[in-house]
Each structure stands twice: as structure tokens, then as C-alpha cells.
Amino acid sequence: MTIGTILFLVGSGVAAGLLGSLLGLGGGILIIPILVLALKVPMHTAIATSLLCVIATSSAAASRNVRRGIANIHLGVTLEIGTVLGAMIGSAVAGLLPGTTLMLIFGIAMCLMSAPMMRGVGDQPVAAEEGDPEATEEPSRFANALRGSFYDHATNSEVSYIVRRLPLAVSISGFAGILSGLLGVGGGIITVPTLATFCDVPIKAAAATSNFIIGVTALASAIIYYGRGDVSPLISAASVVGVFLGSRIGTVVATRVHQRSLRRAFAVIMVLIGAQLILRSTGVMEF
Amino acid sequence: MTATRSVATSFTLRFGVLLSCALLIAGLSLYLAHPHAVRSIRVGDLRQIVRSGEYLSDATLVHAGLLVLMLTPLSRVIVLTIEFLRRREPAFALIATGVLLLIGITVALGV
Numbered sequence: 001m002t003i004g005t006i007l008f009l010v011g012s013g014v015a016a017g018l019l020g021s022l023l024g025l026g027g028g029i030l031i032i033p034i035l036v037l038a039l040k041v042p043m044h045t046a047i048a049t050s051l052l053c054v055i056a057t058s059s060a061a062a063s064r065n066v067r068r069g070i071a072n073i074h075l076g077v078t079l080e081i082g083t084v085l086g087a088m089i090g091s092a093v094a095g096l097l098p099g100t101t102l103m104l105i106f107g108i109a110m111c112l113m114s115a116p117m118m119r120g121v122g123d124q125p126v127a128a129e130e131g132d133p134e135a136t137e138e139p140s141r142f143a144n145a146l147r148g149s150f151y152d153h154a155t156n157s158e159v160s161y162i163v164r165r166l167p168l169a170v171s172i173s174g175f176a177g178i179l180s181g182l183l184g185v186g187g188g189i190i191t192v193p194t195l196a197t198f199c200d201v202p203i204k205a206a207a208a209t210s211n212f213i214i215g216v217t218a219l220a221s222a223i224i225y226y227g228r229g230d231v232s233p234l235i236s237a238a239s240v241v242g243v244f245l246g247s248r249i250g251t252v253v254a255t256r257v258h259q260r261s262l263r264r265a266f267a268v269i270m271v272l273i274g275a276q277l278i279l280r281s282t283g284v285m286e287f
Numbered sequence: 288m289t290a291t292r293s294v295a296t297s298f299t300l301r302f303g304v305l306l307s308c309a310l311l312i313a314g315l316s317l318y319l320a321h322p323h324a325v326r327s328i329r330v331g332d333l334r335q336i337v338r339s340g341e342y343l344s345d346a347t348l349v350h351a352g353l354l355v356l357m358l359t360p361l362s363r364v365i366v367l368t369i370e371f372l373r374r375r376e377p378a379f380a381l382i383a384t385g386v387l388l389l390i391g392i393t394v395a396l397g398v
Contacts, residue, residue, distance in 0.1 A: 053389065055359065059360060060304050073367065142378065216390070222295050223390070224393060233349045237352060
């Protein structure tokens with residue numbers, strides 16, 4: 001591998017980490033197209049690389065969220081049962097599928113994931129912060145133990161909540177785990193809206209909790225890819241370093257960027273990249 | 288959620304990621320000084336590295352960095368399990384142990 005390629009990988013990782021941090025995405029959705037389309041890296045290797053990048057960025061972000069008390073650790077550990085099981089299934093299935101099929105699925109997923117970004121999901125706080133007015137039943141003792149609270153600096157107030165519909169959350173987190181193992185993404189794009197919309201978890205806590213569990217989810221998949229020999233050490237090392245640096249830069253510049261406009265612009269780019277992956281995987285477009 | 292748990296968990300995650308990145312940067316720097324072929328990692332490579340004694344080669348440092356990275360979230364779960372036991376929260380200690388068991392099964396299947 002040439003020095004230029006290594007530096008390109010680090011630079012791409014920085015861009016992916018920066019954009020991911022600004023857009024609330026993991027680096028995976030960005031690093032995989034770069035590896036596959038620009039460097040012709042095999043899809044399984046690109047997914048393995050993405051999973052390692054996700055571990056790095058989510059661990060760094062989770063460290064901050066846990067320290068600030070935003071992540072609901074009890075809820076996170078509970079959901080990890082679902083996500084880890086899902087990740088095991090997803091990564092095992094990925095091993096049975098050819099790279100072109102995974103590329104096709106990833107391209108379709110990119111196009112679908114652009115929709116919530118275009119609509120601006122996650123830009124406004126969800127009414128769930130005030131609790132479900134129709135929920136009259138007392139939460140179970142276990143659900144009570146999942147009760148969370150955090151200090152919201154944006155509103156200068158303490159936000160408290162009770163997690164509802166836990167079985168639904170665990171089930172959907174299992175599906176998020178399958179996606180993570182299959183496509184090398186974090187799964188937050190499914191977990192966060194689920195927690196915020198159906199489980200009465202405030203969006204900030206939902207995002208922080210999702211970030212908290214993504215690292216373990218990606219680990220479960222990464223182990224299986226590692227065992228299959230899909231991990232390329234140099235590609236992974238350069239990408240992880242770049243994505244980590246980019247995400248750190250992103251946390252600094254995030255407050256200075258108009259995120260809604262950036263999300264919508266990136267939604268268009270996601271559709272274009274997704275379409276390219278679909279066309280290449282089906283042989284309509286050559287590399 | 289206690290401050291103790293937050294601090295221990297937070298520290299574990301931050302330390303692991305920083306150590307991993309340091310090892311990866313060191314390995315990449317050595318490689319850039321003397322580029323050569325480095326094939327995909329296999330589990331057997333680790334045994335070879337240990338037997339060869341080449342602990343400060345670029346390949347070893349990169350391998351170590353990636354392993355530390357993968358051990359970081361695992362360590363976080365272990366730290367949480369211990370904290371749940373210390374705080375006498377058996378239900379969550381059991382759940383965290385379940386997560387560890389699942390990861391253990393993944394390791395057994397993966398390697």
C-alpha cells in the first residue's frame with residue numbers, strides 16, 4: 001500500500017468523521033462508499049473497517065455522554081441484549097452473501113436513510129419529553145429502574161422521563177443490530193427515532209443512549225468479520241485514526257454550523273451515492 | 288446512575304480509544320517510514336507475533352491498536368457489570384453478564 005493511499009485513507013476518515021459528527025451519523029455510512037467506490041476495496045473489508053470506525057467514534061462520544069449523565073446506562077445495557085443478538089445474525093448472514101449483494105443492500109439503505117435527514121428528523125425536541133398523557137398505568141418496577149433524567153443546558157432545566165414499551169424497544173434494537181452486522185453501520189438511525197417516538201425518551205437522551213450501545217453492537221459484528229479475515233489492518237488503522245480525528249473536530253465546529261441545511265444537502269448526496277452503489281452492484285455501471 | 292459509575296465507565300471508554308489510536312498512529316508511522324506488504328489479520332497472526340518477539344514492529348503495533356479498540360467496549364461492559372454488582376442491582380448485573388456471554392459466544396464462533 002502506498003504512502004499516498006494511507007494519507008488518502010486518513011483524510012477520508014477525517015472527512016467522514018467530521019461530517020458524521022455534524023450530521024449525527026456514524027462514520028460508517030460515509031466511509032464505506034469512499035472505500036468501495038474510490039479505492040475498490042471489497043465490500044466485506046469495507047464493512048469490517050466501518051465497524052471498527054464505529055467502535056472508535058461511539059466510544060469517544062459515549063465517554064462524554066456518560067460523564068454528562070445524558071446516556072441512560074440501564075436502558076442501554078438492556079437494549080444491548082437485542083442489538084448484540086441482531087449483530088451476530090447480521091454479520092453471519094453477511095458472510096454468506098456476495099459483496100455485490102451487500103453493495104446493493106447498502107445502496108438502497110443509503111437512499112432510504114436520506115428521507116429522515118431531508119425531513120429534519122431529530123432537529124426538534126419530541127413531545128415525549130413531557131411524557132405520554134394517555135399513559136395512566138403505573139410503570140413496572142423494572143421500567144421504574146430505567147427511569148432517567150439529565151440536565152438540558154439548552155433549556156436550563158432538568159428533564160426526567162420514564163421509558164415505556166420496553167419490549168418494542170428491545171425488538172427494534174435487535175433489527176438495528178442486524179443492520180449493523182450486515183451493513184457496518186451503527187444502527188442509531190433506527191434506535192434513536194424508536195426511543196424518541198415510541199418509548200417516551202427525550203431525543204437527546206435517545207441519541208446519547210443509542211451512541212452508548214453502538215460500540216458493543218459493532219464489537220459483536222467486528223469479532224465475526226475479524227474471525228473471517230475480512231479486517232485489513234492498514235486500511236482499518238488509517239480509517240479509524242482519521243474518523244476519530246474528524247469526529248473530535250466535529251464536536252468543536254458543530255455549534256458554528258447550520259446543521260439543518262447541512263443535513264438536507266447531505267441527504268441529496270446520500271441519494272446520489274446510494275444510486276451509484278446500486279448501479280455498480282447490478283453491473284449497469286462499471287468501476 | 289451514580290457519579291462513580293459514570294466516571295469509571297467514561298474513563299474506560301476514553302482511555303481505550305486514546306490508547307488504541309496511539310498504537311495505530313505509532314504503527315502507521317513506522318509503516319510509512321518503511322512501506323511493505325501487510326496482509327489481512329488472522330487470529331494465527333497473533334500467535335506468530337508472540338512467538339517471533341517482534342513486539343515493536345509496525346504490524347504488531349497496528350494489530351495491538353485494533354485489538355485494544357475492540358477490547359474497549361468489552362471492558363466497558365465488564366466495568367458496568369462490576370458496578371451493578373457493587374450497587375446491588377442484580378437484575379442489571381444479570382443483563383450485563385448476558386451481554387458478556389453473548390460476546391463470548393461471538394468470540395467462540397468468530398475465531
